[in-house]
């Protein structure tokens with residue numbers, strides 16, 4: 036491979052909540068760096084997942100789902116982040132579910148820029164019993180927007196992901212790599228620690244509490260191969276605090292243990308994790324808290 040032909044570019048994955056954006060990103064970069072759960076709206080921050088092979092470097096930008104229904108300050112900040120992301124990428128991957136195209140999908144599609152390549156990824160084809168039905172659906176989608184490619188995949192079952200990667204490669208500009216070959220993310224360990232803990236909360240008690248739960252890492256220190264992490268779980272109401280803590284602190288202990296194990300695997304060292312729960316009424320509309328969470 037001639038170094039002058041190496042390609043590097045930014046790829047943004049967009050779509051309404053729950054279409055499988057995080058799963059797709061995880062399977063593309065083959066490392067668990069974004070979080071998935073059955074509840075929508077679990078990805079609040081941009082995450083870069085990086086895939087480097089012998090010919091190219093794909094820098095994936097995961098975006099939070101577009102918020103079209105609720106208009107809190109947090110949602111507007113999230114939409115701003117999405118728009119900033121989209122204007123700085125080389126290829127946009129618009130993800131939908133096989134056979135489904137609803138108002139929320141439409142709202143995302145309407146917001147996509149028209150001055151850069153948009154590829155349609157039709158995910159969850161494993162759920163479509165009759166694959167032939169995909170053809171009229173693809174035709175319908177082609178009539179809606181001028182996609183540069185339409186690729187049916189199953190992110191969960193790794194189906195057709197190689198074809199997707201090859202299609203994306205065609206749209207990356209010639210450039211040397213921007214990140215070292217081993218980097219999987221440019222996000223700090225601090226951020227990843229918060230994401231891992233948040234994932235455990237959603238998985239364990241996603242049904243019992245609304246999405247208004249956030250995790251802040253108050254302290255993160257590295258001593259040799261040991262990381263000391265103090266995390267704070269921010270909830271809206273006292274009853275949510277009780278749910279998270281559980282009987283005799285059992286739920287909380289379970290979640291913290293699982294999160295700590297994941298952190299140890301990801302960081303490759305021992306982790307000492309301390310977790311607190313705090314009630315912060317109306318945090319979703321509080322500008323100061325938004326700043327702490329990384330939205331300005």
Ligand SMILES: Nc1nc2c(ncn2[C@@H]2O[C@H](COP(=O)(O)OP(=O)(O)OP(=O)(O)O)[C@@H](O)[C@H]2O)c(=O)[nH]1
Pocket residue numbers: 050051052053054055056057058059070071072073074075076077078099100158159160161162188189190191192
């Ligand atoms: N059957 C099937 N399920 C999938 C596939 N891809 C993702 N899922 C499931 O769909 C659900 C949502 O996936 P996520 O990756 O969290 O979706 P997301 O679009 O990132 O969601 P938000 O973070 O809310 O924007 C999870 O339960 C996944 O396991 C697929 O190819 N097939």
